[in-house]
Amino acid sequence: MLGALLASSSLLARAWSQCMRANAGGSSFTLERCDDTVYVAFSGVQTGELGTHRLVPIGSGGHGLFSPLVGVEVDGSEPVLVHATFLHVFLALFCTNEFQKPQTTAIFDHLAEKFYSSPLLGNEALSRAVRRERWCVARPTSAMSDQEKAGLHALISMHIDAAATEQEISAATQQRSPYWPFGNYALCSAEGVVVFDNPLVVVRMLHSTFMTGSSIEEEHLSYGDLFATILENLLLKKRNAIEEAPESNFFAGISLALEASGIGNQDMGALKARRCLKMSKRMGCSPNLIGASLAIKLGKITPWRAQIEWYKASCDDDMGYYDSFKLRKFPKKDSRTNMNRHRLAKFWDDLIDMLQKNQLPHDFHKRGKWVNAAQFYKLLVEPLDIAEYYRVQMHKKKGHYLTQGRERRYQVFDRWWRDRKKNSYEGENSKRSKLAGLTQDSCFWAKVEMAKEWLEDARSTESDRVEMAQILENLKGFESYSKQMVERKEVSIDVLAPRSSYTLWVEEWKVLQSNLALQIAP
Template sequence: MNNNLNSYRFESCEMLGAFLASTPLVEETWRLCRRADADAQRSFVAQESGRVSYVAFSGVQAVARSRDMVELDEKVFGWFRRGVEGKGAVMVDAPLLQLFLSFYASLHFQQQISEVLKQSKSVVFGGHSVGGAIASLSALWLLSYIRTASPQHPISVLCITFGSPMLGNQSFSQAIIQERWDGNFCHVVAPHDLLPRLLSAPLASDMITTDEEKARLFNNALRKDEDEERCSYWPFGNYMFCSDKGAVCLDNATAILKFLYLTMAAASSPTCSVNYEDYVAKLSCHYLKMRSSTAHYDSSNEAGVAFALQTLGISSHQEAAATRCLDGARRVGWPRSLNNAKMAVSLGKINPCRAEIEWYKKYCDDCGDELGYYDAFKRRGASRREFKVNMNRLRLGRFWEQLIEKMETNQLTRDFHKLAKYVNASNFYKLLVEPLEIAEYYRTGKHREKGHYIQHGRERRFKMFDKWWGERVCGDEEATPRSKYANLTQDSCFWARVEEAICFIYDVVAEADAGRRLMLLHKIDEFEKYASGMVERMEVSVDVLAKNSSYNLFRQEWGELRAQLQLQLPPPSHFPRFQDGMVQ
């Protein structure tokens, strides 16, 4: 068992390194980076090779000396700029962001990317030195654009940088992992290159040449790298550490920080001007050598550790620390394939909780009180049956929260959120259990303390499952009209919309302001049309139509109010509409 475990520990990094070494991607990107460096300042070059487009940014840039970090521009990066829950705002280096925005605002850049999107299946962004940071932000912008503007766009995005400086904070790194984009970034780093290791030290506006300045920056970088807790800048994506003896890939941020320190401490002549030509040229040869050398070791983990230490020139007195660092990094995230299998087992174990809630829904739908699933749980008493259902609701919530935590801490495979098994299971869980979450929210009066559920009470996991479901590959069968009512209402927030509409009716009666009153009436009317459409399309469960359900209460109250006021409403074109369970 231990040998099997060890065999997986270098799987991700070895796969990425072997893939890049076996393709012309790194070599072509570096060649284009050299061209960009030779051109004018603030330039970039683009080239098409087959169905792959390369875009490389010049590393010869004037960058202001600054320690400032700012949030990403919402108009450019959209939803990605939002903070990661519990981690704070997503922040990036202000001068580097400003430099990228100067490219982004140019008509030439927009036209070039537009051509790439039309003609290519893949785009590789690259950059040397400061140009690498611009390449990273360009790749991030394009990934965000594809996700929001064209989620089904087939183009793939890869970013390869050479000696790029740190770019953002830990929330920035975590947000990229959360979106499963960490595999889209590979940063090639030489052992004696200062720029990737300066972290929060100020960037220079020109090349550093004096030995005194090199020594000062070298000592500053060592001090900051050694104490990772003080680092305001954080690695993201994959780092490929290169030397004359080979290359090693790492994807764990803590391990990357440690190895940035260890490899620099082993370097004899730190500099800010490194020629990556030799490293790139020897990359393929070194990976072939590494693969053939594994036969001399008992496991691929042992071979991987030995190769990493030899490649990076780690000194003997630092060998133990480096080995512990690598081993710890592998335990945190690996073996991901094995973790996937464990999650499948855990999903099977938690399924009885889901089955008991399904049984409870059927019981409520068939019950003579005609309350239905949602209202029966909302008005429940102290019965053992409802107590058990509530406990199952909480257990299922904990399971899915733990699954999301594992995914966001990079302990599961990068395509985990696209696996049909979990996309379907998470959506079924959302449709089955979120009505109970809504019922509990309004039953306990939280809407009076925090506001209505959708804006103020909805858990992040449900929003994430919306995104998973929206990004799935749809089949033709989903367009087929229904011939009977759905087993589960297809808008998991339907009951929250009902509760909100009922509150609007009560607000209309008490509202003195004519403008505010008209706005509330239009919102109620819009929901009534939305709900009627779902009923006509049979996208609701039978509990919605139960005689004593909250939805029927809404219809009665709304009918009485319309009759009382004899409403003649103008077309509500300027009010938000509902579609597919989401507010637009």
């Protein structure tokens, strides 16, 4: 259906025309404006001669241009990588006046030069990010001449074969390619057009069409004529006789897709291509159904969150729930709270994994219900994670929480909340009339723990002036930060509890300042 729609448009014919113009000219790309659309084509000759095939982080260029693609990147996760030369060419194109005008932009690479653009454009993290943002790449393929096939073999043999067979060999012997396809791919032949969006299916189908493609140069030269008649061929062609009736509409669709891709039933790799197409069938529920089921689960975990809220309220008048949980003042309540903390962490970790695997709707992380729920969870529960981290002395083994102990989910939720604030019209400077229900910086207590350590260091390093000066600067910085939080009423009442770590720190800091003033006084 999608292939027929693509074939009925002028997109394919215009793509071929533009790429031929790019090849004939001396520039690496060409632009043509038609009504409200700009068509950009890259030269297959120019790109085929490029000598560098290095992958670089996509965020290294564009000054935030690709921020949606790296929006869920966190420390320790696979970075989003892209072909260095392609990124350089695109940024040069992006700065042109024609590209900056408000219009639709269609970008094509030379249809035979598959090795320069996708699938050899970026890594799997880029593939997931592009699918999540619903960016589209239309990619027709063609028959190749002997010279083109030789160049293609030399450049992609170490990548496409590894990618195509990566799930068929054991993990111990797997040699995985760093490159991975993304977007929607249109495979064109005289028999029709078929479109794929499953990355693994794309790799294997490209591999199958590459192995079965003709090497007759005339076929490649007449490839442009195909686009002029592809719709007519699509409407008038007759399917080859099938010996047995298909078992279902799904298997009938597989036969049609195989035929449209130009792979005959007797061609080399036809059996693998058929198995590959069967694999493209979505297994399990759709993203929308999974999202709906998560909403039900969110309701089911609400009692766990409510119990933590009750625990917090019961500790506010003494030392606050952070210090109470850290010191395990109430073993029975602390144990129940700790269990609920782990349950909630499991729910949110599973949700993030599903989102990164594109099992949820593409805009799931932008929906207000989930952004607000994640933010509330972070503000309520992360102080307990910090308390546990320092209770078991992990800061002495790994380092402080902010640099070594923060869980990945909280970093993701920070990005969700920042993106929400960018797109909202709420007043940033609106003043609070009372203290916040939850401290608005979920890492506040981690900063308190660092400030407590600085106080200890200040008492033991009075003879080292250079080190002492740095410690005092850190302490003054935290004092300024915490005062602003309190003045703006962005802290919860537990922060100002009589025996909270913060209240005790303020008192000790005043004592240290008094002692230092006495030492300096003549």
